[in-house]
Amino acid sequence: MTATTPKGPQFAVLPSATEDDASPKTQVLQPSGWPMPKGYANGIAAEGRIVVTGGVIGWDAQERLADGFVAQVRQTLSNIAEILAEAGARPEHLVRLTWYVVDMEEYLTDLRELGKIYRAIFGAHYPAMALVQVVRLVEKAARVEIEATAVIPR
Secondary structure, three states, rough: OOOOOOOOOOOOOOOOHHHHHHOEEEEEEEOOOOOOOOOOOOOOOOOOEEOOOOOEEOOOOOOOOOEEEEEEEHHHHHHHHHHHHHHHOOHHHHHEEEEEEEEHHHHHHHHHHHHHHHHHHOOOOOEEEEEEOOOOOOOOOOOOOEEEEEEEOO
16 A cells, blocks of 8 residues: 555644634734834734624714714714624724714814824724715714724634
8 A cells, every 4th residue: 555645735724713812813014115104004914704884973872973073083983892892893803994074174183182082992903094084974963984894803
């Protein structure tokens, strides 16, 4: 009897993830020579279960909008964190945020305060982000709407 070598790709069997190994399996994509972005990532690569939100605005469970831009951002980010939790995701699983604002100047004027609010809710995890000024949002009094994408590691 002769032994044969299997043909085709070789695979390694890795141990399954444990509770201690539940950290996100993401890679920040930072091209060589590019300046390091502040408060966002140029790109993120991730493997796992995808969680996507709709456009989330800054209202509470009774559909009352927070008063003012900064308060609406705080409530919007809190709402996103709650939606992620429903899927078993955490803020560090975020890979993308798309912000829609009705006034870019409101965002730029309050950038320092927005950064503090962001870190208080999501920590120092910065996914890929886009910021878009729009004419208005569906909810007339809304000043900001954010879509989120997260990837929960397998």
